Amino acid sequence: MRNQSRLPIFRYGPLAIRTVFTVVAVLLSSLVIPATSSAVSLTGESSTYLQSRQTGDGTKELPLYEYLNFSVSDLGKESISFQFGGWLRYELKNGDADHRTTNDLSYAYLSYRNSVANTMVNVGRILVFEGVASDRVDGVYVKTDLKHNFGLSAYGGMPAETGTDLAGNKNIYGTRLSYQSPGLYQIGLSYLKEEKNSEQFRKEEGVDLWVKPVAKVELMGKSRYNAINSAWSDHSYFLVLGPFSKLRLSTEATQINYKDYFTGTTSSVFDLSKSSIDPNDKVRILGEEAAFKATDTVSVSLDYKAYTYEIAGKASYYGGKIAYSSARTVGAGLSLHKMAGETNKLKYDEYRIYGFRKIGHTEVTVDALDVKYAEAINDVKDAYSLTLAAAYEISPSMKLGADVEYSKNPDFDKDLRTMIKLTYLFDTAKTGNKAAAQGAPKAGTIQQAMAAPLTEQGKPKEGN
Amino acid sequence: MRNMTIKLGFLLLLPVLAVVLVACAQTASMAARHPVEVEGWPVCSECHTDGRAAMDHTADFGKRHKFYAQQNQQACGICHKESFCSDCHANKDELKPSDKYKDSPEMSLPHRGDYLNQHKIDGKINPAACFPCHGRQNNERCKACHR
Numbered sequence: 001m002r003n004q005s006r007l008p009i010f011r012y013g014p015l016a017i018r019t020v021f022t023v024v025a026v027l028l029s030s031l032v033i034p035a036t037s038s039a040v041s042l043t044g045e046s047s048t049y050l051q052s053r054q055t056g057d058g059t060k061e062l063p064l065y066e067y068l069n070f071s072v073s074d075l076g077k078e079s080i081s082f083q084f085g086g087w088l089r090y091e092l093k094n095g096d097a098d099h100r101t102t103n104d105l106s107y108a109y110l111s112y113r114n115s116v117a118n119t120m121v122n123v124g125r126i127l128v129f130e131g132v133a134s135d136r137v138d139g140v141y142v143k144t145d146l147k148h149n150f151g152l153s154a155y156g157g158m159p160a161e162t163g164t165d166l167a168g169n170k171n172i173y174g175t176r177l178s179y180q181s182p183g184l185y186q187i188g189l190s191y192l193k194e195e196k197n198s199e200q201f202r203k204e205e206g207v208d209l210w211v212k213p214v215a216k217v218e219l220m221g222k223s224r225y226n227a228i229n230s231a232w233s234d235h236s237y238f239l240v241l242g243p244f245s246k247l248r249l250s251t252e253a254t255q256i257n258y259k260d261y262f263t264g265t266t267s268s269v270f271d272l273s274k275s276s277i278d279p280n281d282k283v284r285i286l287g288e289e290a291a292f293k294a295t296d297t298v299s300v301s302l303d304y305k306a307y308t309y310e311i312a313g314k315a316s317y318y319g320g321k322i323a324y325s326s327a328r329t330v331g332a333g334l335s336l337h338k339m340a341g342e343t344n345k346l347k348y349d350e351y352r353i354y355g356f357r358k359i360g361h362t363e364v365t366v367d368a369l370d371v372k373y374a375e376a377i378n379d380v381k382d383a384y385s386l387t388l389a390a391a392y393e394i395s396p397s398m399k400l401g402a403d404v405e406y407s408k409n410p411d412f413d414k415d416l417r418t419m420i421k422l423t424y425l426f427d428t429a430k431t432g433n434k435a436a437a438q439g440a441p442k443a444g445t446i447q448q449a450m451a452a453p454l455t456e457q458g459k460p461k462e463g464n
Numbered sequence: 465m466r467n468m469t470i471k472l473g474f475l476l477l478l479p480v481l482a483v484v485l486v487a488c489a490q491t492a493s494m495a496a497r498h499p500v501e502v503e504g505w506p507v508c509s510e511c512h513t514d515g516r517a518a519m520d521h522t523a524d525f526g527k528r529h530k531f532y533a534q535q536n537q538q539a540c541g542i543c544h545k546e547s548f549c550s551d552c553h554a555n556k557d558e559l560k561p562s563d564k565y566k567d568s569p570e571m572s573l574p575h576r577g578d579y580l581n582q583h584k585i586d587g588k589i590n591p592a593a594c595f596p597c598h599g600r601q602n603n604e605r606c607k608a609c610h611r
Contacts, residue, residue, distance in 0.1 A: 045547065049559065065559060069547035085547045089558060104557065106550040113496060117488040118538060127549060129533040134596060136555055143538070145489040152484060162556040163603045178535065183514040186535055208534055210515070218518055220531040234592070238528050250524045256592045267603040269610040270595060277591060285590070291523050299523060307589060315589050323570065328504075331570050339585060346585050352576075354569035367569040369577035373585075383578040389567040403566040409578035419563065 043427040044070025044084075050092075050420045056411055062093035069106075070426075079113045107136070118151075119144040128155050131176040131190020132206035132224050136160040139172075151178040151188075159194055163266045168197025185211040194264060202264035203227040209237075216242055226260040233260035246294065252287035252305070282310040297326045313342040319350070329358040347374035361393040365403075376410075383409035397425040498542045506543065526572045554602050 049065040069085035085106040091099070109124030122141040128134070130143075130153050139157015146152055156173035174192035187209050194202040208222040221237030234256045242248035258281050262270045272279035287305040294300055304318040319337030324330075332355040339348050354367040367387040375381075384407065391401030401421040408414060500511075509517040516539060519525075519532055533540055533549075540549075552561045552573075562573040575583075587594055598606060 049564070069545065071545065083546050085550050104555050106555060107546050113493060115493055116490055118493045119488065120538065127546065127553065129537045131534055136601060144484065145491065146484070146487045147489050160555055161600045163607060180515065183517065186515060188535060208531070210518070210531060210535055212518055220528065222531065222534065238531065240528070248522060248524070261592055262595065265599045267598065267606055267610065269603065269606045270591070270599055277588060283590070283592070289524055301523060325570065333570060339589065341585065341589055346588055348582065348585060356569060363567060365567050365569055367566070371578055371582060377581050383581060385577040387566055391567050401567050405566070407578060410581045419566065
């Protein structure tokens with residue numbers, strides 16, 4: 001089922017969103033192509049993917065994806081900006097007219113930031129992370145620092161969710177009040193309420209905490225209370241110790257009460273009464289990870305996680321990995337993990353080895369993953385995949401890549417997937433008009449580097 | 465009746481807003497963008513001594529990043545673009561993050577390889593780990609089997 005958002009643009013569906021994309025394209029053209037001296041700046045990225053794949057019933061598909069995100073800053077005032085992110089898919093080979101295209105608006109909002117008190121107002125489709133909230137909302141989000149180290153945030157609107165069949169109106173709102181002693185601790189109290197068809201769908205209250213009492217000791221976590229069931233749904237806390245010389249220890253303690261945690265879902269997957277999982281079960285998770293930086297280029301880590309259920313028994317997941325990375329031009333990794341559930345059906349061993357090398361403007365990657373199931377699935381115990389990828393940096397702002405993935409698993413005897421990827425970065429703020437026309441942002445800035453997801457070493461890979 | 469309730473709600477909000485405005489701190493806001501260019505991965509503690517010092521992006525930071533985001537999303541935005549979050553925290557994406565970044569195997573991304581079968585085991589061991597991403601969002605493909 002499609003998103004039931006009430007904002008007019010979403011109500012009118014794909015056509016309206018395509019129109020928005022068209023308007024966006026026009027906006028981009030008007031901003032990038034002319035050599036304007038306007039203070040307005042535009043930064044963003046276009047990623048185009050062409051993927052060849054096969055579905056479980058043997059149907060071959062050739063979808064073309066366009067992911068576009070951009071930020072228009074300094075709109076009139078330096079403190080006003082517009083953020084946009086979304087994607088379109090067009091199936092080139094298969095599919096009837098109704099299913100050939102689809103799209104999603106990830107976020108699109110106008111943002112105002114005040115120069116004092118970290119006051120911020122966002123209006124549009126926004127992603128809210130505030131205490132118990134981790135929600136996409138079509139509405140308003142406001143945040144400000146108060147006097148005496150207090151802070152306040154609030155949001156409200158229509159929840160942007162997928163897969164809901166619940167009819168009627170829906171709304172979501174919430175708030176978080178925080179107090180901090182900078183550098184020492186921060187504590188937050190948060191509240192969230194979501195209604196569907198004028199009935200309570202979610203009502204959550206929470207406490208979040210971050211404490212650093214002394215150097216090399218950091219405790220953080222969150223407890224959430226299900227106010228509809230009047231019970232704590234989950235507690236999740238991390239204790240980080242170190243670094244001690246080259247060693248860092250990270251301890252996780254989590255408790256989840258299934259009955260109170262899996263509420264307010266829009267998917268039947270999490271209706272545990274229809275699954276083999278007992279909906280009244282509770283799980284305690286204790287985990288430990290020791291990371292050792294052996295040299296500037298080599299890191300080793302060991303991790304262990306123990307699951308103790310009130311009803312289902314016990315399980316554990318443990319293993320280790322070793323990674324090598326040098327000057328972001330060459331790297332390799334090896335990891336071994338074991339999942340040990342209560343029965344053979346819940347056991348597997350996972351092996352992974354990868355390597356990458358950058359030579360000049362060219363990057364080459366190889367990645368092999370093998371999963372050995374303790375009990376065969378569709379008569380297959382050994383599932384593996386081998387991926388080869390290569391990319392060429394056409395210019396500082398444009399990169400062309402391709403990858404091939406061959407795999408054998410319980411669903412496919414032989415599965416071959418390919419993908420071609422073209423990324424284009426544009427940034428008029430940093431590069432001036434001439435460079436903007438070439439779409440060339442400055443290399444090496446933190447903004448650019450952090451536009452890429454983190455590596456396992458926490459290091460953004462160059463060129464993404 | 466409902467409209468009246470909404471109007472009353474707005475009227476009650478006005479004095480609350482007034483109180484908030486009066487109570488607002490007068491300290492300078494944090495920078496919208498990081499003022500200093502940083503090469504490579506950030507070790508925030510090299511310069512910062514307040515809460516930001518804890519945001520060193522160490523190897524295990526990915527597992528803990530949610531705690532920092534829920535307390536101070538603005539700090540994340542100094543360096544990260546919103547698309548950085550939505551690459552994984554998607555509403556109804558069709559491409560797995562690990563498919564988008566196959567050329568970056570060192571990234572810690574979920575669902576590599578044959579995850580279709582693996583998820584049947586992981587989902588039973590810890591279904592709560594699936595819930596934050598698939599409980600209310602990005603679950604259209606789940607319906608293909610979970611009807």
